Amino acid sequence: MSQTQAVEVVDLVKTYGQTRAVAGMSFGVATGTVTALLGPNGAGKTTTVEICEGFRRPDAGTVRVLGLDPVADGAALRPRVGVMLQSGGMYPGARAHEMLRLVAAHHASPLDPDLLLERVGLLGSAARTPFRRLSGGQQQRLSLAMAIVGRPELVFLDEPTAGLDVRARHDTWDLIEELRASGVTVVLTTHAMDEAERLADHVVIVNRGRVVAAGSPAELTKGGADGELRFRAPSGLDLSQLLAALPPGAQASERAGGHYVVRGTIDPPFLAAVTAWCAGNGVLPSDLRVEQRSLEDVFVELTGSELAP
Amino acid sequence: MTATTQPAPAPPPARPALDLRPAPGAAPVGRMLAGQTRMELTLNLRHGESVLLTLLIPVGLLVFFSAVDVLPADGRDAVDFLVPGVLALAVMSTAFTGQAIATGFERRYGVLKRLGATPLPRWVLLAGKTLAVLAIMLIQAVLLCAVGLALGWDPRLPGVAAGIGWLLLLVVLGTAAFSGLGLLMAGTLRAEATLAAANGVYLLLLLVGGVVFPLTELPGWLRAVAEVLPTAALSKGLRSVLADGVGPGVGPVVVLACWAVAAVGLAARFFRWE
Structure with a gap:
């Protein structure tokens, strides 16, 4: 089946108590592209992504991921979708290589955990360090590795470069470009303009739970003002x-x-x-x-x- | 001659070749279960506090109270009384206290959420936890029985087959009851509250669970309460089989079965993964 839209979000609403985290959001993600949800903290990016990942149910609107419902079809989706949470998600006492091996063991044809650790710069002593003693940047890189170790066709990366130094940030950008070149669809959130401009085929600018503009970086920066x-x-x-x-x-x-x-x-x-x-x-x-x-x-x-x- | 040629400059370090092309799919259940069980076991045996809880405290109690002999032991050798009680304590400490604390922090740190985003079914996650708990209890049982025998324990089973059958039934029911209670606590309370409550309940059930002294030493009203608690039922049942060489009787089996059904049912109903 040819699927041109990897993700479709239509009129999505999510409310927490009095707060409308997502207030009628619509956007699409074309298969094989990198899409950036760009916006300040509190714009509703993480809530939107976590609804797409099946962690939360929408209050209104529809979400389709690879043509399926993220909650009802979760079991069918999980092998196909890689997830990088904004933080946490690891046994604090587990070592980096143990954690990656564990997630690899959940997938049919995973990447070699050692090669992947080397690729994200965590081979050697870092691989044997308990998660809670890794630096913030190392934790981020392990989290990214866990998102892609199962060779997914679609990955959601929630702030993949937050807390990374310049070098690690560029390495992560290279890896995301390599994912796209390999045919993986990437949805990432960021509040870094340069990241969206550098990586994204499609940028969805989000503010206060709404999409305020969407398009390629060139389209967004071309129009309007001189x-x-x-x-x-x-x-x-x-x-x-x-x-x-x-x-x-x-x-x-x-x-x-x-x-x-x-x-x-x-x-x-x-x-x-x-x-x-x-x-x-x-x-x-x-x-x-x-x-x-x-x-x-x-x-x-x-x-x-x-x-x- | 080539002797004077400069060595070629070292090539830039090549990035490891990763085939990132999509190849999605869930692993066979067996591989997931093995991975999950190994992780649970590794973490459990790595943490000093859980080794203290599951191995050092039960062994310490057994050795101390056997040697000191200050406890009334219903006319038997102290060690004959203590081994079944400490085995019951071992089941409680591993299935309930250790599991509640570990799972509470896993929930707090988003581990359960993160693993829920992989192809790992929840039942395999729970099965992995259960297998790890059973493996640790096996280690505890071997160690405690060895220490008990060294201290002169004289087990009297109601025949080998019947004895093993009764022991398995009691341990399975006890594990289900304590695991259900532990997961109920871990899945509903904050991690710190779980830590405090699990340790508090552990201490309480140690005192009124017939572990190191018999329930007959308790005041009547407390004894009545204690007899329907799972620890007392398990230690009483184990003691009937291991010390008296008879079946555990209906009482302990019914009490444990009720706790098992209620605790597992409540945990299944109220456990929150995030």
Whole structure:
């Protein structure tokens, strides 16, 4: 059976007491892609993922994972889906290699636990250390290894790089890209913009239990607002000539000390017009940069709040 | 000549080749059960406090009260009285106290939740726990019987086949009752509350369970209560079989069976995995 949507969430609602953790969320995850649920803490990411994993029941709405109901069809889904919890999930006294071996023993054709431990940098003394004495980053990497040891076709990774140092973070990114290249569908949550931009084919921006935008990183950062072009040049250049050469709507200004800022829809002809104007003035601009919107800008624009963790 | 050529630079450390392509599927039940049982056993024997609870305290009680002989022992040798009682204590400490504490913390640390997301069926998880408990009780029984024999224990069975049959029945019922109670506690209370309550109940049942002194030493009202508690029923039943060489009688078997049915039923109904 060809399944194009690995996950389908429609009008999902989940309430805890007075709090609406998820307030009508809808999104889809295409098979074989990396999808990032991006949003600040408390946005409803973990609740949504845990409903997809079958840990919680939705109050309203429907969730289909690999075409099945996560709760009713849990037994059929569990062999096919890998899960990385945000924290915990280990016997505190179990050693890393014992824990990974245990989960491997639950699956039909698991990865070699030793190779996998080596891949996530936990071979050697770390493999023999009880879970409670591993560092936060080591615990995260073990948790990731446990999610993929059973060779699942779909993995849910809840904040896979939280608490990792730069090196381990990049290693984890490499591993997630390798998973996608191997045909595994990945759903991850993050509040790190660079992570979503780097990894995700599809980003679902979530705030206060709702989807506020969704699309590829390029689609999300392209639309709407304009870009900025900045450069340094001798002060006092005549900007009216420049504006005449640019499409209508463009703005140009000089800030203190020859810092120029030009705003508009930045495309190659736009950039060429600016450099031609510089050449016409006999000026070589320095520090010329085109600044495009980042996902962070999009998020701030959509929610009016910062995405600080 | 090649003697002067530089050695080739070492290649960058190759990443281990992992075949991440999906190959999903659940393992056969036997492999899951073996893995789960091994994990439970390993952890249980690794933790100092559980070894203390399951091995050192029962052996210590047996040795101490046999040697000191301060306990009234219904006219028998103290050790003949003590071995069945301490065996009952061993069942309680492993199936109830140790299991309640361990499972309470597993629930608190999300282990049960995490394992619930793997293909491991819940009944295999519980079966793994039960097998580990039975294995530890076997170790306890061998050790306690060896120590008892060294102290001059003179077991009198009602025939080998009948004796083993009665012992198995009592131990199975006792294990079910105590495991049910332990899991009921671990699955409903917070981990710290379980820790405190499991130890408290252990101490209480040690005192009024006919383990180191007979129930006849208790005041009448307390004796009436104690006789329907599972520890007293188990120690009384074991003592009939091992010391008196007769069947355990209807009373202890019925008491244990009622506890087993009630505790397992309540645990199945109220146990929360998260």
